[in-house]
Ligand SMILES: Nc1ncnc2c1ncn2[C@@H]1O[C@H](COP(=O)(O)OP(=O)(O)O)[C@@H](O)[C@H]1O
C-alpha cells in the first residue's frame with residue numbers, strides 16, 4: 025500500500041528549480057526520511073505534499089488523494105510538525121491543544137479525554153498549565169508533536185523534528201515516534217542528523233539540489249555507495265603519508281582539513297602500516313550513513329543555498 029506517490033514532481037521559483045523531477049513512493053506504515061543539506065528542497069517537497077504550494081509540474085498523491093485538488097480532505101487525516109513551531113505563545117500548553125482539537129470538531133468529553141491522552145504522550149502532564157514561553161525547546165517540540173496527533177492521523181509529516189535539541193530531548197522524541205510506528209502510523213520526516221535517519225527510518229532518500237541522489241534502507245545505502253570500513257587518520261605529516269602509503273593501501277582516500285579518510289573493504293594492511301607510525305593517530309570503524317551522505321552531497325558546508 026502506498027501512502028505517498030510522487031511522479032516527476034517539480035517546483036520552480038523564477039528560474040530556480042528547487043524540486044527537480046522527484047519520483048518517490050512512501051509505503052504505508054513505514055518511517056521514510058528525506059535527508060539533505062540545507063537548501064536541498066526538503067521543506068518545499070513537504071509543502072507540496074501538503075498542498076501548501078502548488079507544483080510547477082508533476083503528480084502528487086497522498087493517502088490516495090490527488091494533491092493539491094483534494095488537499096482539504098487529505099489534511100483531515102494527516103498531522104504536521106512544521107520546521108518552525110507555530111504554537112500560540114499567549115496560550116498555555118492545554119489551551120494550545122484545546123484550540124487545535126476544536127478545529128477538528130472534537131467537543132466535550134471526547135475533547136477532554138483526547139487532551140489528557142496527548143499531554144501524557146508528550147510527557148507534558150505536569151506542564152499542562154504552563155505558558156508556551158516557559159517551555160524548553162524539547163518540550164515545545166513535543167507539544168507540537170502532540171498537537172499534530174490530535175486527529176489520530178494515518179500519516180505524520182515532520183520537518184526537522186529534533187533540530188537544535190539536546191541529546192536527551194532528541195531521544196524522547198524518537199521514543200514517541202517509534203511508538204507511533206508500532207500503531208501503524210506512516211511517518212515522513214526530514215533531517216540532517218544521520219544518526220536520526222539511521223535509527224528511525226526504514227528507508228530514506230538522499231536529496232540534493234531538488235533531486236533524489238539515492239534511495240533505500242540505511243543498510244542498503246551503505247552497502248551500495250561506500251566501502252564497508254573507514255580508517256580516519258590524522259597527525260603531522262598525514263598528507264605525505266596519504267600520498268606515499270594511504271592512497272595505495274585504501275580503495276579511496278579523501279582529505280578534510282587535517283584528517284585523511286581511508287575507505288576500504290579490508291583495513292588490515294592499513295592498520296598494520298599505521299602501527300609503524302606513532303606520529304599518526306587513527307580510528308577505524310564501519311562505514312556509516314554519514315559517509316554515504318558526504319560522498320553523495322560533498323563535504324563542503326552548505327550554509328547558503330547554491331544556485
Ligand atoms: N517561497 C520561496 N520562494 C523562492 N525560493 C524559495 C522559496 N521557498 C524555498 N525557496 C528556495 O528553495 C530552495 C530549497 O529550500 P527548502 O525547500 O527550504 O530547502 P531545505 O528544507 O532542504 O533546507 C532554497 O534555495 C530556497 O531558498
Ligand SMILES: [Mg+2]
Pocket residue numbers: 066067068107183
Ligand atoms: Mg527545510
